[in-house]
Amino acid sequence: MEERLDFAVYEVFAQADALSPHVHVFNVLASSPDMAMALAEENFFRRAEFVSLWVVRRDQIHHIGHHDREGFKKTPKAYRTTEDYKYLRDKWRYYRDHPMNPDGSEAEGVTGDAAMDD
Amino acid sequence: MPEETLTDQEAYFLERVDRGDRIEADDWMPEDYRQQLVRLIAMHAVSEIMGALPEKEWVPRAPTLYRKLAITAKVQDEVGHGQLLIRVAEDLMRPWGKNREDVMDDLFTGRLKYHNVFHMATPTWADAGVIGWLVDGAAVITQGMSLSCSYAPYARALQRIVEEEGFHIQHGESICMALAEGTPMQRAMLQDALNRWWPALLMFFGPPEKSQLSTHQLRNIRYRIRSKTNEELRQRFFSKYVHRIWSLGLTIPDPTLQQDPFTKEWTYQQPDWDEFRRIVSNHGPRSEARLGLRSTTYQEGEWVRRTIALSPAVG
Ligand SMILES: [Fe+2]
Numbered sequence: 001m002e003e004r005l006d007f008a009v010y011e012v013f014a015q016a017d018a019l020s021p022h023v024h025v026f027n028v029l030a031s032s033p034d035m036a037m038a039l040a041e042e043n044f045f046r047r048a049e050f051v052s053l054w055v056v057r058r059d060q061i062h063h064i065g066h067h068d069r070e071g072f073k074k075t076p077k078a079y080r081t082t083e084d085y086k087y088l089r090d091k092w093r094y095y096r097d098h099p100m101n102p103d104g105s106e107a108e109g110v111t112g113d114a115a116m117d118d
Numbered sequence: 119m120p121e122e123t124l125t126d127q128e129a130y131f132l133e134r135v136d137r138g139d140r141i142e143a144d145d146w147m148p149e150d151y152r153q154q155l156v157r158l159i160a161m162h163a164v165s166e167i168m169g170a171l172p173e174k175e176w177v178p179r180a181p182t183l184y185r186k187l188a189i190t191a192k193v194q195d196e197v198g199h200g201q202l203l204i205r206v207a208e209d210l211m212r213p214w215g216k217n218r219e220d221v222m223d224d225l226f227t228g229r230l231k232y233h234n235v236f237h238m239a240t241p242t243w244a245d246a247g248v249i250g251w252l253v254d255g256a257a258v259i260t261q262g263m264s265l266s267c268s269y270a271p272y273a274r275a276l277q278r279i280v281e282e283e284g285f286h287i288q289h290g291e292s293i294c295m296a297l298a299e300g301t302p303m304q305r306a307m308l309q310d311a312l313n314r315w316w317p318a319l320l321m322f323f324g325p326p327e328k329s330q331l332s333t334h335q336l337r338n339i340r341y342r343i344r345s346k347t348n349e350e351l352r353q354r355f356f357s358k359y360v361h362r363i364w365s366l367g368l369t370i371p372d373p374t375l376q377q378d379p380f381t382k383e384w385t386y387q388q389p390d391w392d393e394f395r396r397i398v399s400n401h402g403p404r405s406e407a408r409l410g411l412r413s414t415t416y417q418e419g420e421w422v423r424r425t426i427a428l429s430p431a432v433g
């Protein structure tokens with residue numbers, strides 16, 4: 001077998017601004033991390049800006065996903081989200097117009113418009 | 119692909135493709151799918167690399183500094199596209215123990231072909247304009263289709279590429295429009311370039327299928343690697359560009375070219391398909407010169423690759 005040059009694949013991640021996460025961009029083939037960063041800049045940032053750039057050797061990345069996820073689809077989890085609490089908005093609007101008494105009963109004769117609007 | 123004799127693995131793979139799943143490099147895939155992809159993507163990669171050369175010839179001769187900067191940027195983008203695609207091809211060739219050195223060898227020995235348009239001469243500045251406007255325009259029609267390719271890494275590379283092609287096309291449009299608005303000599307230069315490029319542009323999409331799809335095409339359509347035929351893509355090109363070309367007062371060198379008002383189908387003079395086969399087998403006007411330049415540069419850069427490969431490994 002003929003001699004092969006020893007290069008490694010580096011995955012490239014870049015952060016566009018301070019509040020953004022590092023996002024996977026693409027990958028490069030390089031002989032060292034320095035070369036990988038130089039190539040990443042040349043290949044992916046001829047126009048776009050970044051504030052931070054990571055290169056990670058692909059064989060150092062631990063990964064689950066793609067085919068591993070088959071059969072692990074999530075069951076519906078509305079209770080973990082704000083999804084199930086949408087009714088609150090209508091209730092708050094109702095109590096703004098019909099505030100409760102200290103005993104929890106509904107106040108009589110108070111119109112929301114008169115009571116709340118100033 | 120006789121679908122009655124599929125293994126469970128193959129059937130599952132096709133089912134994933136059918137439901138629009140995208141395939142990743144490490145997923146199981148039929149060997150045939152891998153081969154079709156390598157064939158397509160390696161060809162695309164070397165076409166980008168060879169495609170930088172015709173316009174590179176105009177970098178030192180661009181008419182203004184602004185044009186020089188812009189065409190340099192475009193040439194650099196094309197080489198960058200080659201870099202992206204050759205990585206995608208390499209990941210697919212890994213199980214075969216092959217890498218980019220094999221791709222370059224195949225290019226130099228003629229086993230791997232590159233697009234017909236990049237074998238052509240670029241004698242004037244108008245050729246640089248027509249390449250940007252119409253060759254890149256034609257390429258985006260093909261690549262736009264391939265964005266829906268079932269192989270995810272290729273589709274991701276194309277997303278980056280197609281974004282930059284937008285600039286390439288407008289850069290070409292701007293050159294052509296400036297010439298069209300120029301002196302009679304400049305207009306004649308543009309018309310000459312269009313005459314030179316027209317047959318090559320039609321050839322770019324490949325021979326028409328005439329109701330008979332090749333085995334390669336049928337497989338690629340089955341695998342959702344491509345979704346349109348050569349002829350469908352060429353028809354799109356006509357619909358998108360013919361009126362624009364006419365609107366600059368240019369004449370398309372095909373008196374038979376016309377669109378059926380009802381079917382919207384374009385009829386046109388077929389280019390010489392034997393000539394096409396000669397060109398892509400490296401017997402075009404500039405095939406030898408450009409391959410020579412590319413392989414000399416590759417050999418001269420050998421010591422650089424060797425030196426950086428031997429630099430202390432990290433990790
Ligand atoms: Fe390109």
Ligand SMILES: [Fe+2]
Nearest residue numbers: 196254283286
């Ligand atoms: Fe381009």
